Amino acid sequence: MDNLRNVSQLRILQRQYFQLVEPHLLRWPDDATLKVPEVQSWLFTNLFDTDRIASPPPDRYQHRVLKVLISKLEASINDTEEDHLAVAGIVATDGDEAVVDAIKTNIFLNGLDTNDSTGCQVRTAALKWGWPVDATTFSEDYGMEAPDVLLGADVTYDKSVIPRLAATLREFFELNPALQVLISATIRNEQTFETFLNACRRNGFSFEQIDFPPVQEHLQGGPFYPTSVPIQIWRVTKRQAAKDPFAY
């Protein structure tokens, strides 16, 4: 966090927060600052991570502040007119048709199956890792162009599925070399997860862990997830061709 303006806005908020200033009277950072991922990570770590904070405010106060923060974050993200950023398409996939049906129901129950103000609708499709992804029929098959971002939640859970997962990532990097893959990895077994990182190395992918600690369960406002097992967020990209062919 090296932007001076961001730092001073956050320090003011932090000071007021530990003085238990009423949530609606807190001096919140402006929308542009709230949108920065490092700022969001900083807020969760320095205001709500009670493992790191010696004397956290009472739970009730934290809940009230978190509620205001979440609505501000939502408002700043939804403010598409300001930065002209919008999502062109979203497809939620799984290899198992029964899971795809369950996702469809979930999308319907959350009211995400209709176009939002940006014209974006969440679709579903079956996608089996390890099978070729056909570039020529991609937009017909999935209702959108080749993605810029792939999100994978808890997909590195078993050594046997990893070669097929890596093969599909390779296919998507071929469709779009600038693709960013974000994997939310539930680390039940470190060796299993190491298998995934080894597959990335073998395929020439770059990867890095992103500092985005889970929100404690009693502070979660949705999405809800258990924190008893560590969850790590990893970014995977395609390594750029090295200028020196012998360089690693």
Ligand SMILES: C[S@@+](CC[C@H](N)C(=O)[O-])C[C@H]1O[C@@H](n2cnc3c(N)ncnc32)[C@H](O)[C@@H]1O
């Ligand atoms: C641990 S679950 C995670 C499900 C979901 N992403 C979540 O976070 O709740 C792993 C999922 O991977 C899917 N899967 C396993 N092998 C697959 C394959 N070859 N192709 C596509 N999906 C697969 C399974 O059907 C299962 O739904």
